[in-house]
Amino acid sequence: METLLRVQLTLLLFILVHLSLHTKSSSQELQIINAERRIDLTSHIVKVFLTLKVKNLGASPASEVLLAFSPAEVEHLALVKAAATTGKGKKKTFVPLDINSVELPDAPNGTKCFSIVLLTPLRKGETATLEVLYRLTHSLEPFPVEISQSESQLVYFRDSAILLSPYHVKQQTTFIKTTSTRVESFTMVEPTKRAGTELKYGPYDNRHPYSYSPILVHFENNHPFAVVEELEREVEISHWGSLQVTERYRLSHGGARHKGVFSRVEYQTRPGAAGASSFKHLLARLPPRVHSVYYRDEIGNISSSHLRSDFLKSELEIEPRFPLFGGWKATFVIGYGLPLEDFLFESPDGRRYLNFTFGCPLADTVVDRLIVKVVLSEGSKDPTAEVLFPVEQRLETKYSYLDVVGRPVVVLEKKNVVPEHNTPFQVYYSFNPIFMLAEPLMLVSAFFLFFVASIAYLHVDVSIRK
Known part of the structure; x- marks a missing residue:
């Protein structure tokens, strides 16, 4: 046994030396x-x-x-x-x-x-x-x-x-x-x-x-150093015909830190000289045919946004509540809906797959940590994701209204994301259309039981007098 082990170690050492010499x-x-x-x-x-x-x-x-x-x-x-x-x-x-x-x-x-x-x-x-x-x-x-x-x-x-x-x-x-x-x-x-x-x-x-x-x-270099410290994109599929996307941003200015007092008057009267390295506008490139767009932060809805949309592209120009100088941060949420038929397809083997874009919609930004969550409908089975580059993958479960067993969630996570990572990825899964009737039947059953209980209550005499 020892002789065999010694021979195996010698052979392994010879292979390693050979590979090293071949590489050199x-x-x-x-x-x-x-x-x-x-x-x-x-x-x-x-x-x-x-x-x-x-x-x-x-x-x-x-x-x-x-x-x-x-x-x-x-x-x-x-x-x-x-x-x-x-x-x-x-x-x-x-x-x-x-x-x-x-x-x-x-x-x-x-x-x-x-x-x-x-x-x-x-x-x-x-x-x-x-x-x-x-x-x-x-x-x-x-x-x-x-x-x-x-x-x-x-x-x-x-x-x-x-x-x-x-x-x-x-x-x-x-x-x-x-x-x-x-x-x-x-x-x-x-x-x-x-x-x-x-x-x-x-x-x-x-x-x-x-x-x-x-x-x-x-x-x-006064170019805006827009850095998204963390971005969570949640793409929720509804087989009733809609795709809901929610994006949660934690944005910061990664340039030289601002010192001293900020003067709003000087910033507005001398925009080219005062705060040359700051930024107050960001452009988000969204999919075409987008609808129901909202932009808000912890305080509430932010009205300083402009949406330009057509059948080829959609651009959302947003303006945070305050301009961002070096070291300053802002958190906000962007949400929008999309037609399901533009992104959900059926593969030759009968499985369904979502074709969506990985990466960050904000132009010319670095994302230190990107989390993409694809929330499938309840009843979906065997989800798998295909991405063109290495990412961390895991499965979670999310519970929403009227859910019984929960919805499968495919989580894709990647660090150090740049605009070149904005490429399509696919999530394949199996789904039986019969599960689409689960929630309507639960609602019908709940209303039916409520009316039965109401009728029984009205027709039953619970008084102690005869």
């Missing part, structure tokens, strides 16, 4: 011929576009390309997408590629890697062009951390002038686009150029794997 050798066989990175800092959500031209110098085909991120980037990484490109100009096409998280034991300083799975293996001497998009949240640090009503907001952005990569990079360039031309300072890594709102780092030639050159950019 594959990293050395691939080379990035050219890398161009464009970092967009015009919003409080950092958007990075990365174009990679990869060449296989080894003898064996390569089926994946690795992306490396620093620990600071991983902490704020909200989304990573990749696509393979073919053609040029108007004939250029993009084919989405799968991305998986991988662990590399030889990655230095806590570097995290993701694997881009190629559609076809890259043979010796072949090249491939990849387009990568990733989003970073809470990556702009306000400095100073507190500002008065009349001051503009300045922020720090930290990154590397050189692309962090597990491969040898033959040539690379980094472009950084800021909100305005007001740039207080930036790190110089020759060659570095600045023109208007754009900084250019590079080109840099022949950089070794995992090369890193830290940079710091200090610039003005």
